[in-house]
Amino acid sequence: MTKLPMNTLPFTQMVRRRIAVAPLAMIALATPSIAAAPQFQTSAPIAYMEDLSSGAVLFARDADRRMPPASMAKMMTVYVAFDMLKKGELKLDHMVTVRPETWAKWHGPSAGSTMFLSANESVSVANLLYGIVTLSGNDACVVLAESISGSEPAFTERMNRVAAQLGLKDSHFGTSNGWPDNGVTYVTAHDLAKLASATITNHPQLYKQFYAKRDFTWGKTMGGTAITQANRDPLLGRVAGADGLKTGHTEEAGYGFTGSAEQNGRRLVLVVAGLKSSTERANESVRFMDWGFRAWQSKPIVAKGRKVEEASVQMGGSSSVGLIAPKALTVTVPAGTSPNLNAKVVYQGPVKAPIKAGQHIADLVVSMPDGVEQRMPLVAEKDVAEAGFFGRAWSGLTGLFG
16 A cells, blocks of 8 residues: 655644555456547537446547536436435425416527426426426426525525535536526536436436436417427437436527436446537437447446455544445446556545445546546445544554654
């Protein structure tokens, strides 16, 4: 284990970064071969793809450029609602009344995509979420936002707090639905992929329930006929395992899409933006996702529950804790290759007790031959209680003088 230089803070504030090098035999793959990254050509000015199974970035073009998200901003509104549902702060069967003022602003051709809500109509949170995800209803977003926070501006404050918690460093939301607002609302492709990943990982059941619905019926025509609208997701029905997420379009932003699909345990997330038409968006999205699954493959490196290393513990009843894989860990490599890989375990340490079993306290960082890294979480093997008074005093003394 290699120690990097410690800073000069007092011991009580001092943080040491330790890097443990995992056994190379654990991840060495047989028959090394050249592993040049597969090439992909796209007309999308902005494009990004990540393999969530390994954390590998498979493609990135201008992925950190700030841009208007259009309706892809609705993913953030939905995430906030999912988070509240998970915490019990919101119920799917909670009924919301559509304010006449909101209806007046968000109906008609000039108001963009709509769920076709009616003034004073009572609608459940669940149906509003279908209206947002499946129908991209601008009206549904604002009605939900007002019901949660009292007003849309108050809700966007909540959106930005949650975005900060998720680490969306280059995103800001001024509306709940992505309606053009002179640059107040902006995102990056990288942040949209991170938001998609958080939605899928943190709220898997709600994601499954709401994001893959092919169509949804709500509202009626002047003649009384029920209105059914199709999901705009261009991957549904065209790519195996596709199950989300959200399209977007405004004159300023062009045509964009954040999408995901899972095949044989591999889940990919893609983002494309700035395309010229819905047809181009659909074709590029399908080609891009097909390339991600065809040109790359997963290689298993650590079985679920396997102990990889140990981390030093500070102020604990034990001086160390095992680091295990919370799930089967894989790396993503070009299809048809088996490159030699290097690995190291990285964590901020020693880790301060108490520690809970399953707590994410380290990462396994796997380096490809070209230097590109893939980072996967490692968790504590068991609980480590905080040491008693004498144990803490001894630990403090040994740290101070050792």
